[in-house]
Amino acid sequence: MQLCIMLDADGSVPFFWGTDSEGHLVLSDDAEIIKKGCGNSFAPFPKGCFFTTSGGLQSFEHPLNEVKPMPRVDSQGQVCGATLKVDADSKKDSGMPRVGSAANWSSHY
Secondary structure (H helix, E strand, C coil), X not given: CCCEEECCCCCCCCCXXXXXXXXXXXXXXXXXXXXXXXXXXXXXXXXXXXXXXCCEEEECCCCCCCEEEEEEECCCCCEEEEEEEECCCXXXXXXXXXXXXXXXXXXXX
């Protein structure tokens, strides 16, 4: 089974995800429902991102940048999970070799 989840860049519709006590993925647009089902193991789904079971979490605006967890702190100062954000300084290996670059041409002369 293939799963694909997306949220628009503005995050105009609230959307949350987390894991329950048995490790199952829980999705909801209602924060109270997901808090009851996941306790502290939930977070807002990152804006402008998509998740697939085959590729994991990616930004559709910056697909070559990694998405990294940032600690989420509650009103009492306790770390209670993570918020995922696109890391502008990191780049994923695209896995696609460069073809036709000057470096490749130089080996033919």
